[in-house]
Amino acid sequence: MKKEQIIDDKKNIKRQRVKMYFLEATKELIINEGVESVSVRKVADIAGYSYATIYNYFEDINELLWKVRSLIMNDIASYMQKKINEPLNDLEGIKKLFKIYISYYFENPNVFKFFYFHQLSKRGDSAVITEAEPNFEEIWKETLKCFVVDSTLQEKDIQVVSKIFIYAMHGMIAISLSDNDGLTEENVYRDLENIVDYILLKK
Numbered sequence: 237m238k239k240e241q242i243i244d245d246k247k248n249i250k251r252q253r254v255k256m257y258f259l260e261a262t263k264e265l266i267i268n269e270g271v272e273s274v275s276v277r278k279v280a281d282i283a284g285y286s287y288a289t290i291y292n293y294f295e296d297i298n299e300l301l302w303k304v305r306s307l308i309m310n311d312i313a314s315y316m317q318k319k320i321n322e323p324l325n326d327l328e329g330i331k332k333l334f335k336i337y338i339s340y341y342f343e344n345p346n347v348f349k350f351f352y353f354h355q356l357s358k359r360g361d362s363a364v365i366t367e368a369e370p371n372f373e374e375i376w377k378e379t380l381k382c383f384v385v386d387s388t389l390q391e392k393d394i395q396v397v398s399k400i401f402i403y404a405m406h407g408m409i410a411i412s413l414s415d416n417d418g419l420t421e422e423n424v425y426r427d428l429e430n431i432v433d434y435i436l437l438k439k
Contacts, residue, residue, distance in 0.1 A: 257283040313370040
């Protein structure tokens with residue numbers, strides 16, 4: 237390998253490492269204090285760099301937030317995988333999967349507020365995510381296919397049913413976190429089970 241290539245590789249490794257410091261610092265702020273607390277100066281202070289350095293890695297705060305969003309989505313997928321130790325291909329498995337997904341947001345309410353209460357500007361070219369993001373809608377759809385096999389659902393129903401579950405989960409989490417309707421975490425799990433039973437046990 238040429239000396240110039242070795243130097244370039246080392247520079248690229250260092251650049252990716254510093255970039256990750258900023259991403260992790262932003263994620264830490266969002267999880268612990270909420271997205272409203274994120275500022276260039278705060279992020280830089282946690283990462284251990286001057287605030288001007290951020291602009292060598294991100295065009296603006298919007299690009300930084302989009303990439304942190306992608307990072308957290310992968311964290312959620314990893315969180316779910318760690319808690320799943322068996323195939324979830326029946327009614328109880330579906331309930332368990334949804335409960336694990338919901339539990340992440342109750343453990344990290346500021347993440348939910350960041351995803352669904354905070355409006356990000358549209359992605360510019362520089363904010364296009366290069367990392368693979370988990371597509372949770374596809375995960376739900378794939379999981380529901382076992383109910384096509386046993387004729388509980390038809391193939392054409394999967395997309396609609398998966399959206400019903402997604403909107404139900406997010407809606408209940410939002411209501412619970414608003415603390416305006418007395419919907420506790422325990423009640424969210426109970427209501428979700430009832431919704432799953434109603435849709436997937438209905439003949």
